Amino acid sequence: MSELSPTLVDLNSYSFTGRQSPELPDFSSLSDESKHELRMVGVDVDATGERAGTFVQFDHSTVHCKSSGKGVEVLGIRQALKKYDGLPEYFWKAMDPEKDDFTRTAAKEELHGGYFIRTEKGVKVAEPVQTCLFIKGQNVGQNVHNIVVVEEDSEVHIITGCATSHDVTSALHLGISEFYIKKGGKLTFTMVHNWGEDVMVRPRTVGIVEENGVLQNNYVLLKKVKSVQSYPTIYLNGAGAVARFNSVIVTPTGSHVDTGNRIVLNAPNTRGEIISRTITTGGTIVARGEIIGNAVPARGHLECKGLILGGGLIHAIPELQGCVTGVELSHEAAVGKIAQEEIEYLMARGLDEDEATSTIVRGFLNVEIMGLPQELRESIDRTIAELDASDAM
Structure with missing residues (x-):
């Protein structure tokens, strides 16, 4: 995927070393301001007991990681690589490290962290797992790799918040995420972004869904950010697999957000849905979506609607690719005003x-x-x- 009017990233402008933080047994020692910033991206810092697990990273360090719910394991990625002999089934298996400059950089730079989350077979995890990737230092480059494995017939909801401290204006976030949803598994993945005004964000995500598996992906970006480029791709490789994307995006003046989703229907009776709602109050939104039908019967629907409030640009790019007779794909796109x-x-x-x-x-x-x-x-x-x-x- 290429950007329209791209915002160039100078990797030499960011520091990928030297921003370590001590571990936190809990969040009581954080300032009220830091607690507020974490709450704004969905983190329960008050220990209400309504989370099945928690992972928090500051800059280049994992500062808090624990599992508290039955049937779910939450580890830092480096801990998981050590425990499971390099995670040969999952680490860089869905994502090609040669995909683009940012995946190559993520593969070559020191791995700062990220999370490994895995459910047990058949377990429906009652409470959400929360994760947070937080940048506290100016001009920090953060490089993380996340892996989620939803075992057969299990379910989990992950709420992940990505943010910068209030006094950080410039930073770079590189995030590789790989999702593996086994037969009959269900993952609900909610991401809330709350970045600084000159922050550059380059996540890369791939998911593989097996027979009767379900991925529900929610994305929320309502605050100013300099540039986001993101295009998660989900492969529905098992019969009856389902993927749904919901996005809510607002871009103020100075923000350039180039984002969307791709769903590849590779098996019979698969279904894909992409729904985006975008508002510009002066910034630029490139709202992409693509559904590829490689099997029948299969159905996909893409819906992109945008409002222009007080200037700005919305470029909606819906794409449908039917590769076999009988696939059913549809889309609707609209950009306008109230x-x-x-x-x-x-x-x-x-x-x-x-x-x-x-x-x-x-x-x-x-x-x-x-x-x-x-x-x-x-x-x-x-x-x-x-x-x-x-x-x-």
């Missing part, structure tokens, strides 16, 4: 203009479809409410 009649309808029912606009924006960015935990949904709702309604006019 209809004046919708605002007038709500104003006639007692709302002022700003309240009417905010209500429409919240409905457009509806995150309830993602099945998020209540506290994370409330945090996202607060962020959406902060959008300047005047930009919509």
Whole structure:
């Protein structure tokens, strides 16, 4: 995937060494500000007992890692590589390290960390597992590799937050993620990004889903970031496998987000769905989506809708590729503005203009479809409410 009007990344501008932090037995020693920043990306720092496992990384160090739920293992990736003799079935097996400059850099630079999460066969993990990849230092380059293995007939929800400290404006995040969902397994993966204004983000993700497996992927980006380029690819290799992507993205002035999803239907009775909701208040969004049908019967649907509020650019690029007779693929894409009649309808029912606009924006960015935990949904709702309604006019 190539970027439109690409934001070039100078790897020499970032430090990939020297940012180690001590381990944290819990989060009580963190400042109130740090706790708030972690909460904003879904991390339960108050030890309410509603997480099945926790992984937190600061810059180049894993600072907290534990499993607390039955049937799920959470390790730092380096610990997992040592424990499982290099993870020969999973480490760099779905992802090609020669894919592009960023995967080559990730493979060659020192591995700072990342997480390994694996469920036990048949276990439905009741509470979410939480992970956080946090950058605390200015001009830090962070290189992580994450592996998730959902064993046969098991289920887990992972909430991962990626963020920078409030005083960090410039940093680079390189993240390799490989998902392996075995027969009948289900992974719900929710990612919340909250980066700094000059942060560059280059994640690379590949997933393989076996027979009757399910991947539900949720992505939320509502804050300013200089540049994101991301295009997860999921291969549905087993009969009856399903992949669903939901994305909610807002770009203020100065943000360039080039992102999307690819689903490859490689087996009969597979289904893929990509739903994105984007708003620009002055930034650039390249909203991509591709579904490739290589087997029948198989169905895929792609839906990309964007609102331009106060300037900016949205470039929607839906792609369908049917490779066999009988595959069923569809898409719809729309970019526009809030209809004046919708605002007038709500104003006639007692709302002022700003309240009417905010209500429409919240409905457009509806995150309830993602099945998020209540506290994370409330945090996202607060962020959406902060959008300047005047930009919509």
